[in-house]
Amino acid sequence: MPQVERDGIAERSCLERTRNESRRQQVLQGATHCFCRHGFHNASMAEIAKSAGMSVGHIYHYFQSKEAIIIAIVESQQEEVLALLDQVEGSAAPLADALVDEAARGVDSCMDLASTALMLEVLAEAARNPKVAEVVQASDAVVRARMREMLAKAMGGADPAAVPDMEDRVESLFTLFQGIPVRAIRNPSLDRERMVRIVRDMIRWILHERT
Structure with missing residues (x-):
């Protein structure tokens, strides 16, 4: 594999990790807001998703529960x-x-x-x-x-x-x-x-x- 191609793959992989971490932090911020406002058990995944600005399905991509x-x-x-x-x-x-x-x-x-x-x-x-x-x-x-x-x-x-x-x-x-x-x-x-x-x-x- 040419070096240029390997560099491109590495760069895309780095960008993907950065994007995933940014999304995870987005979920955590939304969840923190909901837990503080409603309590852990009263905060639904739908409410967390709304607070995080993404779909419930998207949240499950980063967190199982x-x-x-x-x-x-x-x-x-x-x-x-x-x-x-x-x-x-x-x-x-x-x-x-x-x-x-x-x-x-x-x-x-x-x-x-x-x-x-x-x-x-x-x-x-x-x-x-x-x-x-x-x-x-x-x-x-x-x-x-x-x-x-x-x-x-x-x-x-x-x-x-x-x-x-x-x-x-x-x-x-x-x-x-x-x-x-x-x-x-x-x-x-x-x-x-x-x-x-x-x-x-x-x-x-x-x-x-x-x-």
Whole structure:
């Protein structure tokens, strides 16, 4: 096969993958809107298709079921968190300072009601559906491992396994952030600045030896 023809096939294949990924993201955005508005079980594939701007048949070309869509949402959220952690680690500031500085953006994200609604829908489905639970738990394990690595670096580059109470530190941090969305719903008057201050203090506490 001539090189020009091989190059043409490779280019078309790349364009097709890009187009498919764009379509998948279109479906995920439409599904996210429907899940937040109607809940997972009340959002029909027809509604998701309408929100995504495509036919139901077209959606089934990319996802076999609503379950597959929610699993893809979990995987997408994991990629976003890992990308954010990479960004923080790449900051010009010392890593410990960068983690503290990121608290405000983290609080803002946690207090976003649309994001909270989606998180609660995912967790509710994970509580009922073992397959979704498996994906959620595997994703959590990946993010926890990345956070252990970052905390160890922020504490002087130690081996994560050698840091005292590392698992307690990681769980404290995730419990804090993942609890904010629930508090924001239960207490609409939750003070954003106070939460930023609490989160910053907690990060500083986590990064230092405790008695």
